[in-house]
Amino acid sequence: MxxxxxxxxxxxxxxxxxxxxxxxxxxxxxxxSYGVYDCDPSSVDPNGTIISGIEQKPRIVLMGLRRSGKSSIQKVVFHKMSPNETLFLESTNKVVKEDISNSSFVQFHIWDFPGQIDFFDPTFDSENIFGGCGALIFVIDAQDDYMEALERLRHTVTRAYKINPRINFEVFIHKVDGLSEDYKMDTQRDIHARATDDLYDAGFEQVHLSFHLTSIYDHSIFEAFSKVVQKLIPxxxxxxxxxxxxxxxxxxxxxxxxxxxxxxxxxxxxxxxxxxxxxxxxxxxxxxxxxxxxxxxxxxxxxxxxxxxxxxxxxxxxxxxxxxxxxxxxxxxxxxxxxxxxxxxxxxxxxxxxxxxxxxxxxxxxxxxxxxxxxxxxxxxxxxxxxxx
Known part of the structure; x- marks a missing residue:
C-alpha cells in the first residue's frame, strides 16, 4: 500500500x-461540556457563570460574501462531501442552522448565513445571533477582489463585539489551493494588515482576529476548524x-x-x-x-x-x-x-x-x-x- x-x-x-x-x-x-455560549442569557450571571445548571452546545456562525465557500466548507468537513461535488451546490439564500452531533464527540450548532444579508435590516436580530455565539468565522475568497469582503468583515466584527465581547473571531482566507506559496503569504499579510488597520481606525484595537489559509482540497480546512473548536473547549x-x-x-x-x-x-x-x-x-x-x-x-x-x-x-x-x-x-x-x-x-x-x-x-x-x-x-x-x- x-x-x-x-x-x-x-x-x-x-x-x-x-x-x-x-x-x-x-x-x-x-x-x-463546552463553556457557556449557547444558553439563555437569564441563566448566566454577570461573571458568565451558569446559574440554572443548563449547559448547552456552543454556536459557531459562518459569514462572508456570496460564493466565498461557506456552504462548501460545512459540507466537506461535517458531511464528508467530496470537494468536487461542492461545485454543484446552490448559493445559500437563507440562514441554515445545523446541529453537529451525529455520532461525534465534537458537538455544536453551526449557523450558515447567506452572503447577501443586510445588517441594517430591522428584521436582523443581532442580539439573538451574536449574543449566544462562541465563534464567528468570516470567509474571504482569496481568488477574488477582497476589498468589499474586508469592509463587510469590519462591520460584522464591530457590531458583534459590541453585543458579545467573548466571541472568538476567525478569518478563513479561503480557496488558496490555486495560489503559489509566495502569493498565499502576500495575500495573508495584506488581508491581516488591512483588517487590523480598519478595526484600529474604528476604535476596536482590542479586538483580536485569527487568520487561517484554507482550502477544501487539502487538510488545511480541517486544521483551521480544529483550532476554532479548541478555543471553545475549557x-x-x-x-x-x-x-x-x-x-x-x-x-x-x-x-x-x-x-x-x-x-x-x-x-x-x-x-x-x-x-x-x-x-x-x-x-x-x-x-x-x-x-x-x-x-x-x-x-x-x-x-x-x-x-x-x-x-x-x-x-x-x-x-x-x-x-x-x-x-x-x-x-x-x-x-x-x-x-x-x-x-x-x-x-x-x-x-x-x-x-x-x-x-x-x-x-x-x-x-x-x-x-x-x-x-x-x-x-x-x-x-x-x-x-x-
Missing amino acids: AAENGDDLTVAVAQKNASEVTEEAGSYPKDL QLPTLENLLNIFISNSAIEKAFLFDVVSKIYIATDSSPVDMQSYELCCDMIDVVIDVSCIYGLMSGDELAPAFDRHSQASIRLNNGTVLHLREVNRFLALVCILRDDAMEKQGMIDYNFTMFRAGIQKVFEVRKSQNRKMAAISFTNENGETVHC
Whole structure:
C-alpha cells in the first residue's frame, strides 16, 4: 500500500482480545461540556457563570460574501462531501442552522448565513445571533477582489463585539489551493494588515482576529476548524498537559487527540503542528476504519461501528517513522508519531496510554461534578419566586 507522498506503508491492524481490555468504550459522556455560549442569557450571571445548571452546545456562525465557500466548507468537513461535488451546490439564500452531533464527540450548532444579508435590516436580530455565539468565522475568497469582503468583515466584527465581547473571531482566507506559496503569504499579510488597520481606525484595537489559509482540497480546512473548536473547549490546557506528559515519557515525537468522525483534533501537545504530519494522521484514521469495515466486523454485525474499543493500529513508513493509533473511546482516538526504535518499548507505551486514558476520564468526571454543583444553586426569578435548579 502506498501513501500519498510515496511512502510504502506496512499496515498492521491489531485487535486486542476482549479479556485483555480493561477499558470500556463509551465510558465518557458524549457531550464535550463546552463553556457557556449557547444558553439563555437569564441563566448566566454577570461573571458568565451558569446559574440554572443548563449547559448547552456552543454556536459557531459562518459569514462572508456570496460564493466565498461557506456552504462548501460545512459540507466537506461535517458531511464528508467530496470537494468536487461542492461545485454543484446552490448559493445559500437563507440562514441554515445545523446541529453537529451525529455520532461525534465534537458537538455544536453551526449557523450558515447567506452572503447577501443586510445588517441594517430591522428584521436582523443581532442580539439573538451574536449574543449566544462562541465563534464567528468570516470567509474571504482569496481568488477574488477582497476589498468589499474586508469592509463587510469590519462591520460584522464591530457590531458583534459590541453585543458579545467573548466571541472568538476567525478569518478563513479561503480557496488558496490555486495560489503559489509566495502569493498565499502576500495575500495573508495584506488581508491581516488591512483588517487590523480598519478595526484600529474604528476604535476596536482590542479586538483580536485569527487568520487561517484554507482550502477544501487539502487538510488545511480541517486544521483551521480544529483550532476554532479548541478555543471553545475549557479543558484544553489540561488535555494538552496530559499529552505533553504522555509523549515525554513514551519517546513519542507528536500526538493528536482526534474526533474520529470529523477528523478534527481537539488537542495536541505543545510542539508545533506540521501540516504533513497532520495529514498522515488523518489518512491513518481513514485506513483503520476502511480496513476495519472489511476485516474487523463479525458476520451479522453490519450495523456495528467500524471504530470501537478493540481498535488499535500501527503503520510503518519506509523512512523509519511509525504512526500508532489507540482508541480512547468510541468517539476519540489518540494518534502518535514516533521513531521505529521507540516501538521496541511497546509495554511502556501501553502502560502510559492506560494512565493517559484514565487522566482524561478524570478530567470529564471533574467537569461533570462541577455541573452538578452548579445545578444545586437556587435563584429568584422576575416574579420574586425562589427557583431551585
